[in-house]
Amino acid sequence: MAIASCAGLLGVYVGARLERNDAPSAYRPSTQAPVVGGARGSELDQRIDVAGVTASLRPSVVSVSSDVAEGDFTGEGVGTGVVLTTDGQILTNAHVVDGAETVRVRLEGEREPRSATVLAADPDNDLALLQVEVTGLTPATLADPTTVRVGDDVIAIGYALDLDGEASVTLGIVSALDRTLLTENGALDGLIQTDAAISSGNSGGPLVNAAGQVVGINTAVALGDGTNTASNIGFAISIDEVLTEIEVLRDQADGGVRDSGFLGVGLTERVDGGQGAIVTDISPDSPADDAGLQVGDVVVEVDGAAVDGTGGVIGAIRGHQPGDDVQVTVERDGTTVTVDVTLAERPVEQG
Numbered sequence: 001m002a003i004a005s006c007a008g009l010l011g012v013y014v015g016a017r018l019e020r021n022d023a024p025s026a027y028r029p030s031t032q033a034p035v036v037g038g039a040r041g042s043e044l045d046q047r048i049d050v051a052g053v054t055a056s057l058r059p060s061v062v063s064v065s066s067d068v069a070e071g072d073f074t075g076e077g078v079g080t081g082v083v084l085t086t087d088g089q090i091l092t093n094a095h096v097v098d099g100a101e102t103v104r105v106r107l108e109g110e111r112e113p114r115s116a117t118v119l120a121a122d123p124d125n126d127l128a129l130l131q132v133e134v135t136g137l138t139p140a141t142l143a144d145p146t147t148v149r150v151g152d153d154v155i156a157i158g159y160a161l162d163l164d165g166e167a168s169v170t171l172g173i174v175s176a177l178d179r180t181l182l183t184e185n186g187a188l189d190g191l192i193q194t195d196a197a198i199s200s201g202n203s204g205g206p207l208v209n210a211a212g213q214v215v216g217i218n219t220a221v222a223l224g225d226g227t228n229t230a231s232n233i234g235f236a237i238s239i240d241e242v243l244t245e246i247e248v249l250r251d252q253a254d255g256g257v258r259d260s261g262f263l264g265v266g267l268t269e270r271v272d273g274g275q276g277a278i279v280t281d282i283s284p285d286s287p288a289d290d291a292g293l294q295v296g297d298v299v300v301e302v303d304g305a306a307v308d309g310t311g312g313v314i315g316a317i318r319g320h321q322p323g324d325d326v327q328v329t330v331e332r333d334g335t336t337v338t339v340d341v342t343l344a345e346r347p348v349e350q351g
Contacts, residue, residue: 029119029131029253030089034246035139037213040147048153048210054169056212059083059108060140061167063159064092064116064130064204066100080158080167080205081105081130082140082214084246088132091246092204093219094121097128105132108166120252122245124260124318126188126219126237128204129249140206143213145240148192150174156196156218156234158205167205172196172232174215179235180311181220189315191235192216198234207236215239261320261343263328264288267299267310276300276331277310291341294332301329301338317343 066077079096083089090105097103097118104113114132121128152174160168176193194207198221207216216236237245264286267277276298282288299307302316303326320326322345329338 029250030085030087031250032085032087032089032139034084034243035141036243037141037143037147037211039144041211043211044147044149044152044209046210048155048171050155050169050171053155053208053210053212054157057140057157057206057208058167059138061108061157061205062090063106063113063162063167064090064096064103065106065113065162066097066103068099069101070099078159078162078201079203080201080218082204082206082217083137085139086135086137088134088137089119090116090130090132091217091242092128092130093217094123094126094128095219096204097121097130098123103130105130107132107134107137120249122249122252125241125245125248126183127217127242127245127249129246129253141211141213142243143209143211143215143239145238145243147213148174148177148209148215148239150177152215153210154194154196154215155208156194156198156202156205156236157208158198158202158218160199160201162201168199168202170197172234175233177238180308180315181235182311182314187311187314187318188219188235188237189312189319190238190241191219192238194234194236195232196234197232214242217242259322260318260346261322261324261326262287262346263313263317263341263343265293265299265313267313269309270298274298275306275308277307277313279330287341287344288328291328291339293328293330293339293341297330297332297337299328299330300336301327303327304329322346 060083062081064079064081068077081090081092103116105116106113116130119129156170172195179191180189202218206214218236220235222233264283265288266281279297
């Protein structure tokens with residue numbers, strides 16, 4: 001089964017590099033806190049009012065377009081963004097602006113796009129922060145992560161296929177939580193799976209609950225292949241991950257550097273139907289080596305949270321900083337062993 005990002009690309013091949021748009025501007029990036037909803041209310045247990053929720057969210061959903069160049073290939077990238085603050089801060093997927101020479105945002109109700117600056121981007125977590133020089137926008141309300149449940153009605157809003165007119169709206173449910181996908185940049189973890197239709201151009205747009213709150217940022221769809229059939233399987237970055245990442249991106253925009261933790265193991269998937277990831281090699285003098293992990297161990301938990309496969313381990317470790325202490329639980333020769341590991345700084349070219 002293949003996984004495809006859902007940004008729209010018109011006549012262009014996009015590589016994995018992000019170039020920051022450093023157009024000079026005296027406009028100060030927003031420092032407003034995102035608007036976050038409260039505890040789960042009874043409206044989330046009711047059928048979603050698609051028309052009402054859509055009407056409330058449209059002012060907070062924007063079209064994102066970019067001029068992209070990669071070698072001899074040039075073209076336009078198209079995606080969607082979510083307004084975070086009244087003074088022009090917008091969240092989208094990193095792959096929407098990947099390799100962009102210029103980025104533009106078209107606001108709801110406007111005909112002409114506005115120039116946008118890429119403040120920061122994190123390809124590993126597929127999120128980017130944009131800034132537009134405008135005030136008086138309507139920020140979306142972000143859901144409390146504890147309110148999201150499997151079976152909740154949701155709608156996806158975005159500029160699917162860059163069709164004329166308003167953003168497209170599709171209806172579905174939260175199909176599963178805490179999914180993990182391997183990508184060319186590592187792994188996306190903590191994903192929401194949904195059967196709401198997601199198409200090219202939906203990338204960076206919101207997945208919204210019955211209260212009109214954003215529960216995730218749409219990012220990818222599953223594609224069938226010669227041996228697997230995929231139908232209505234889309235993925236959104238969960239609001240839990242989004243809330244953390246907003247602060248990381250803001251810090252990055254202010255000059256901060258994010259270093260990912262390093263464990264020092266090679267991993268492969270299990271093929272016997274079990275959960276966990278098999279350790280295939282251990283880097284000498286790495287945190288894993290120092291902690292006594294062994295080739296053949298099956299990693300089943302990181303910090304008490306179960307991991308289904310290699311993507312889960314990668315995502316869990318990547319979310320920590322060098323110097324963080326984590327507990328890694330493995331199955332070894334029929335015995336459960338938990339070791340304490342102090343993560344190191346990730347070496348260049350290492351995962």
